[in-house]
Amino acid sequence: MKDFYELETISMGTIITQKIYGENSQKAALKVEEEIKKLESLMSFFLETSEISKINRNAGLNAVEVSADVLYVLNRAKYFSEVSSGAFDITIGPVAKLWGIFTDKAKIPSQEEITSSLKFTGHRDITIDNSLGSVKLEKVGESIDLGAIAKGYAADKAIEIYKQYNIDSAFVNLGGNVMVLGTKPDGSPWKIGIQNPLLRRDLCLGAVHAVNKTIVTSGDYVRYLQKNNKKYHHILDPRTGYPSDSGLISTTIVSEKSIGADAISTAIFVLGLEDGVKLVNSLKDMEAIFITEDKEIHVTEGLKKDFHFFDEVEGFIYKI
Ligand code: ADP
Ligand code: MG
DSSP states (O other), X not given: OOSEEEEEEEETTEEEEEEEESTTHHHHHHHHHXXXXXXXXXXXXXXXXXXXXXXXXXXXXXOEEOOHHHHHHHHHHHHHHHHTTTSSOGGGHHHHXXXXXXXXXXXXXXXHHHHHHHTTOOGGGEEEETTTTEEEESSTTOOOOOTTTHHHHHHHHHHHHHHXXXXXXXEEEETTEXXXXXXXXXXXXXXXXXXXXXXXXXXXXXXXXXXXXXXXXXXXXXXXXXXXXXXXXXXXXXXXXSBOOSSEEEEEEEESOHHHHHHHHHHHHHHOHHHHHHHHHHSTTEEEEEEETTXXXXXXXXXXXXXXXXXXXXXXXXXX
């Protein structure tokens, strides 16, 4: 058995990379791949056979029995909607569909279309019966989209599996949702790059040094439609139905659990710097990096010792 194993998988609409050290590395990687594919088949908005699609088809009609995984993610999603005053909202589906930002049919909808699709959103319309293990959307036309939280849950699952296989050093990246177990094999912290949001992928403006942490970034550069000199990106403000315009171009959460990091990185992107900082400071075990369209970088207090700004990155200012 090899001591190091690296695996790339396409799933959940992204490339998933695992780097694992230790005796069971290959077995653990394959098990994680299998688990992620299982989660995708349960949670995809696009697969007709997923439990999420079943809930969506039964909106306004019936409660649908779901697996423990889906039940857990929906309970957490509702919690993150509440703490973020609705900035994070998995019922954004009808609005996301209208914009089509994740498809090849992206377009700018009319105000009328946006106003009417907003009537079919609202996290309070998700009714969960935990004793029956069932979920219902209250109105016909409503839908759930776990695109902003499922990868975080999958990252947590990956780390659980590594532990079951006695791995003590591993890295997993689900398209920007990074999570690390332990240190690097040489005992030093993992160094996770924070992308320069103004440049093409993989050029970083800083790095977070991390041990047993998750680092999740939401950015306006990931998927977007460019029209009339304006960027229409894929993170929507549930209050307006438009791509959020809060003055931020990238937000990162550093935490011990990836499900919350994924949800809150999306939420603070919508909330903006001031409310975002307040939210992060009100939550246990969360630190954040905010990058504004004015090229300012703001880092919460508890993360300053682990965030390393690359001074040579032109134009960006690290606000201490
Ligand atoms: P990514 O998955 O691209 O890294 P996010 O985690 O920020 O980025 O999730 C964005 C995805 O979540 C969108 O593609 C859309 O499906 C959905 N979404 C958009 N806006 C919101 C929102 N305010 N709350 C919850 N989900 C959202
Ligand atoms: Mg997210």
